[in-house]
Amino acid sequence: MTTEFAVRASGVGKTFPTKAGDVVALTEVELTVSAGEFVSLIGPSGCGKSTLLRLIADLDSATTGELEIFGKPAAKARIDQDYGIAFQQAGLLPWRTVGGNIALPLELHGMAKPARAKRVADLAELVGLTDFIDRYPDQLSGGMQQRVAIARSLAEQPRLLLMDEPFGALDEMTREYLQGELTRIAKETGAAVVFVTHSIPEAVFLSDRVVVMSPRPGRITEIVTTDLGEVRDETLRESPEYFTRVTAVREALHGAPVERANER
Amino acid sequence: MSSATYDAPVRGWVRFAAPVVVGLLMIGVWILVVDVLDAAPRALPSPIAIVEEFILRFGIIWEDMMITATNALTGLLVGSIVAIVLAALAATFRPIDGMLAPLVASIAVVPIVALTPILNTMFGASSQFGRLSVAAIAAFVPVFVNVLRGLRQTRPVHRDLLRASAATSMQTFRVLTLPTALPYLLTGLRIASSIAVIAALVAEYFGGPADGIGTAIATYAKSGRASLAFAYVAGGIAIGLALFLVMSLLERAVSRRKPV
Numbered sequence: 001m002t003t004e005f006a007v008r009a010s011g012v013g014k015t016f017p018t019k020a021g022d023v024v025a026l027t028e029v030e031l032t033v034s035a036g037e038f039v040s041l042i043g044p045s046g047c048g049k050s051t052l053l054r055l056i057a058d059l060d061s062a063t064t065g066e067l068e069i070f071g072k073p074a075a076k077a078r079i080d081q082d083y084g085i086a087f088q089q090a091g092l093l094p095w096r097t098v099g100g101n102i103a104l105p106l107e108l109h110g111m112a113k114p115a116r117a118k119r120v121a122d123l124a125e126l127v128g129l130t131d132f133i134d135r136y137p138d139q140l141s142g143g144m145q146q147r148v149a150i151a152r153s154l155a156e157q158p159r160l161l162l163m164d165e166p167f168g169a170l171d172e173m174t175r176e177y178l179q180g181e182l183t184r185i186a187k188e189t190g191a192a193v194v195f196v197t198h199s200i201p202e203a204v205f206l207s208d209r210v211v212v213m214s215p216r217p218g219r220i221t222e223i224v225t226t227d228l229g230e231v232r233d234e235t236l237r238e239s240p241e242y243f244t245r246v247t248a249v250r251e252a253l254h255g256a257p258v259e260r261a262n263e264r
Numbered sequence: 265m266s267s268a269t270y271d272a273p274v275r276g277w278v279r280f281a282a283p284v285v286v287g288l289l290m291i292g293v294w295i296l297v298v299d300v301l302d303a304a305p306r307a308l309p310s311p312i313a314i315v316e317e318f319i320l321r322f323g324i325i326w327e328d329m330m331i332t333a334t335n336a337l338t339g340l341l342v343g344s345i346v347a348i349v350l351a352a353l354a355a356t357f358r359p360i361d362g363m364l365a366p367l368v369a370s371i372a373v374v375p376i377v378a379l380t381p382i383l384n385t386m387f388g389a390s391s392q393f394g395r396l397s398v399a400a401i402a403a404f405v406p407v408f409v410n411v412l413r414g415l416r417q418t419r420p421v422h423r424d425l426l427r428a429s430a431a432t433s434m435q436t437f438r439v440l441t442l443p444t445a446l447p448y449l450l451t452g453l454r455i456a457s458s459i460a461v462i463a464a465l466v467a468e469y470f471g472g473p474a475d476g477i478g479t480a481i482a483t484y485a486k487s488g489r490a491s492l493a494f495a496y497v498a499g500g501i502a503i504g505l506a507l508f509l510v511m512s513l514l515e516r517a518v519s520r521r522k523p524v
Contacts, residue, residue: 059424078430085428091421095443104439105429 004070006160006192007033007056011065014051014218024217025051029065031211031220033192035159038183040195040203041211042249048218049196050164056194057085057162069160081109083160084153084191088168090145092137098148099124099133105155123151126185143174150182154189161186161193167202176237179205183232200253204245205232212252222252309491318495325480329499332477335392336464336503339399340457346400347407348449355415368408376402376463380470395467395476402463403456407449414448415441450515457507465500477503 012029015022026048033039041049054060055067058078069077077083084105092101099120106116124130127147137145146166153161167175183206186193197203203210204226212222226245228236236242291311297303298310318325354361376398383394418440426436468478477500484493 057424057428059427078428081430083428085425087421087424089421091419091425093422093440093443104425108426108429108431108435108439 004035005032005068006035006037006070007031007194008068008071009052009056009065012052012055012062012067013064014048014055014060015063026055026218029220031223033160033194036190036192038186038193038195038206038208039211040197040207040209041213042197042200042203043213043218043253044198044215046215046218047213048215049213051218052213053162053164053194053196057083077160081105081156082158083162084156084158085162086146086149086153086164086166088165090137090142090149092145092148092152094137097134097136098129098140101137101148102151102155104152109156119155123154126154126188127151127181141174143170143178146170146178147181150185154185154191157189159191161189161191163193163195165196165198168197175202176234180233182206187230200246200249201237204228204242204249205237210245210249212249214253214255221255224249224252306488307485307490309494313491314494314498317491318498321492321495325477325496325499328475328477328480328496329503331392331475332461332464332468332500333503333507335395335467335476336399336457336461336507339396339401339464340403340453340460340507342396343400343403343460344407344453344456347404347452348411351408351411351415354412361412368405371401372405372409377466377470380467384467384471389471390473392473394472395464398467399460399464403460406455406459407452410448410452410455411445414445414452417444417448446518447515450511450518454508454511454515457511458504461500461504461507465503 009029009031012026012031013024014026015024017023029048029052031039031052041052043049051060055062056069056074058074061074067074070082072080072082093104096104102120102123103116106119111119120133121130124133127150129144129147129151132140132144137148140148149166153163167178170178179202182193193206195203195206207226210224210226211220212224213219214221224245228241228245294311298308299312350360350364354364379401380394380398383397387393387397422440422444423436426440431439465476465478468476469482472479477496480496481493481500484490484496
């Protein structure tokens with residue numbers, strides 16, 4: 001058996017037609033994500049990182065190129081529920097409880113009630129919300145809502161997790177905590193993750209590889225391999241290797257080495 | 265404990281008592297002007313006389329109340345069902361929306377009550393159908409407008425989520441579109457319920473069978489029995505209030521959860 005690819009994009013491009021003419025959101029994307037790999041997409045606004053994620057999720061369709069998810073076309077992978085997705089907004093249904101929100105995908109795919117309840121309980125435990133299963137979203141903090149969204153995205157045990165700035169609206173403390181949780185969950189489930197962010201430290205902390213993108217037109221400019229090993233904990237945030245990688249990604253983003261006063 | 269939890273029961277109590285006090289004060293002034301000072305015109309009876317009439321003639325008032333209430337309720341029901349169906353069609357198919365928009369706008373600006381003499385003549389003096397259709401048309405507009413708005417309130421993130429979850433369009437409607445629109449539907453129904461009662465009652469002033477609250481008010485006001493006419497007005501208020509209350513409770517039960 002050859003190495004399985006979670007995502008394989010070749011020559012992928014996306015053009016949005018507007019009144020003022022076509023806008024090229026994404027062009028010539030070549031990217032493979034292996035099974036179980038954690039890949040971040042980073043870049044300034046308009047670099048097409050969210051667009052790329054939406055193409056992978058089949059929420060939009062690519063204008064050019066080929067996109068395969070586990071060897072299938074994106075639309076087929078969506079119908080087969082090969083991926084789970086979380087957005088910047090938690091996107092919980094306010095009239096459903098935490099449990100009801102986590103259960104939504106299972107309910108839509110016709111899982112029987114007892115099995116569903118069991119799965120929901122497991123997922124709530126995974127994200128540490130067992131005591132909140134009967135609460136409504138408006139009774140939760142932003143970080144807790146986002147954990148519900150992550151639990152929901154994991155409901156169908158996907159081999160691929162797509163995340164569009166899921167921690168973007170959270171405060172720094174919650175953010176770092178959830179980053180730690182996410183690496184743990186990703187390892188426990190063995191899922192590949194494609195993670196869109198605009199935070200360099202976040203991308204480096206989480207990822208095996210950081211895909212650096214740039215705008216006008218949106219494209220991949222560099223891919224930085226982090227090589228920070230399996231364990232991602234708080235000590236990593238203060239290690240020299242971590243800072244080296246942050247610098248590498250920053251330089252890739254700015255397109256030139258950043259010269260600092262104390263490094264002449 | 266914080267001061268907010270301490271204050272809450274007091275504020276709740278004041279909120280309940282304030283309108284009661286205002287109401288009692290107004291009735292007090294009314295009694296003072298009519299009964300004590302004897303300074304009111306003959307057409308304005310004392311509240312005590314009105315209550316007496318209401319209790320004494322409750323049998324016939326109740327009968328007429330039921331007629332007007334039935335007209336209003338049937339009108340509300342029919343108007344709402346038509347409004348919901350048309351709003352669903354308009355939300356689903358753009359061309360239908362384009363066709364309906366000017367029609368609804370014109371219905372909204374026509375004083376519906378003005379149509380009553382025509383409708384009454386059309387369906388005959390012994391039929392309630394004219395009144396009923398006036399109530400239905402009046403109820404139609406707020407329900408249609410609100411439901412159509414409600415059906416368009418689904419958020420992009422929720423739509424993306426359901427598409428990503430491979431939901432069918434029926435599932436999306438049941439799980440997302442309908443629950444999103446429900447509070448809007450109930451707002452529409454609450455507004456329509458008052459309008460339907462007013463329309464059904466006022467329609468009685470313009471002919472049709474010789475029954476109903478409106479007919480009775482007109483008859484007794486003209487024949488100088490002011491306190492009985494006012495007792496009927498109280499009956500009309502009771503119908504509107506009852507419907508409004510039911511709708512408000514329904515609305516509250518449904519829209520407890522605000523979007524996050």
